[in-house]
Amino acid sequence: MVLEQQSSVGGLYSIEEVGGLTLTIIPPVVSSIKRLAEILPDLKLEEWRPIIKKTKEEHLKMKVCPFCDELPTWLDVKEGYLVHNLPEALLELGSKVKIVRGYPLRVREGKLFTNRGILEFSEIINTGSREELNRLIGVEEDLKKIGCLLAVIVSRGGINKWDVLLHGSAGISFSHVFRREIDEKHDVYHVYAFTRGGKHLDADRILGDLKRASVLTKEDVVTMRVRYIRECILAGEKEKNRPNFLRECGRLGLWDNLSLEEAVESALRC
Numbered sequence: 001m002v003l004e005q006q007s008s009v010g011g012l013y014s015i016e017e018v019g020g021l022t023l024t025i026i027p028p029v030v031s032s033i034k035r036l037a038e039i040l041p042d043l044k045l046e047e048w049r050p051i052i053k054k055t056k057e058e059h060l061k062m063k064v065c066p067f068c069d070e071l072p073t074w075l076d077v078k079e080g081y082l083v084h085n086l087p088e089a090l091l092e093l094g095s096k097v098k099i100v101r102g103y104p105l106r107v108r109e110g111k112l113f114t115n116r117g118i119l120e121f122s123e124i125i126n127t128g129s130r131e132e133l134n135r136l137i138g139v140e141e142d143l144k145k146i147g148c149l150l151a152v153i154v155s156r157g158g159i160n161k162w163d164v165l166l167h168g169s170a171g172i173s174f175s176h177v178f179r180r181e182i183d184e185k186h187d188v189y190h191v192y193a194f195t196r197g198g199k200h201l202d203a204d205r206i207l208g209d210l211k212r213a214s215v216l217t218k219e220d221v222v223t224m225r226v227r228y229i230r231e232c233i234l235a236g237e238k239e240k241n242r243p244n245f246l247r248e249c250g251r252l253g254l255w256d257n258l259s260l261e262e263a264v265e266s267a268l269r270c
């Protein structure tokens with residue numbers, strides 16, 4: 001049985017309704033597809049060779065995650081594939097398992113107390129937040145994280161020619177912008193603004209900075225959706241010894257900045 005917190009499956013690749021369109025909150029871009037294609041053979045793939053515009057790229061790491069040894073590979077933008085039907089393929093995969101919408105509250109002597117009732121278990125496979133799970137089982141680790149505000153913006157098309165913008169200026173809230181055409185008249189922009197220490201960010205700040213960075217003005221925007229992800233970049237020290245009843249996988253369970261391919265690989269191994 002799968003316990004899933006969100007109302008839709010797919011995690012970061014679940015679908016958002018944005019102005020009548022179904023879009024993912026992060027762009028469906030992967031650098032390799034070997035493992036993905038193994039479990040999802042019907043993926044519609046397009047080769048992706050992005051035109052990358054860079055502004056103060058040398059400050060990017062300091063701006064995004066000063067305490068990280070290096071940035072996640074998924075922020076190291078290079079050639080890859082655009083997957084056109086990833087959410088649909090994940091939904092199809094999800095339809096094959098029993099999913100209970102809920103979240104865990106407590107773990108005690110072979111019982112998992114959830115907001116949907118008590119489940120007896122011999123083993124827990126955790127792909128959700130390791131930090132949360134540690135709290136439930138009373139284990140301490142020195143985990144660190146960086147949150148991010150993710151904006152999906154549908155705009156009128158043809159404003160910018162680049163596919164990716166990397167922005168290292170400290171005065172601009174966002175660091176990464178991905179752009180792609182969705183039809184003849186519209187583009188979609190995925191904007192990433194990483195934040196730590198409770199720094200307040202909202203849609204207005206993102207829009208103001210997009211204007212200041214000469215990306216888009218409010219008038220160009222057709223519709224917009226913003227989502228805050230608490231556990232975006234993961235770091236810190238992990239303990240090797242974990243309880244015997246626990247198996248951990250995925251980016252949140254392993255507390256590792258896995259790419260989608262690596263997350264799939266970890267799920268297959270788990």
Ligand SMILES: Cc1cc2nc3c(=O)[nH]c(=O)nc-3n(C[C@H](O)[C@H](O)[C@H](O)COP(=O)(O)OP(=O)(O)OC[C@H]3O[C@@H](n4cnc5c(N)ncnc54)[C@H](O)[C@@H]3O)c2cc1C
Nearest residue numbers: 004005006011012029074103128129250251258259260263
């Ligand atoms: C901003 C961002 C951009 C990225 N861009 C790319 C990219 O371009 N290319 C790429 O290859 N990879 C990218 N990645 C990484 C990639 O998306 C992930 O490695 C992969 O999607 C992780 O899948 P997952 O299932 O392990 O985690 P997630 O997609 O985070 O899913 C975790 C699931 O667990 C559920 N959950 C969490 N806690 C609980 C709980 N307590 N109870 C019940 N359910 C819970 C959540 O609801 C969610 O469905 C990006 C990651 C981030 C954060």
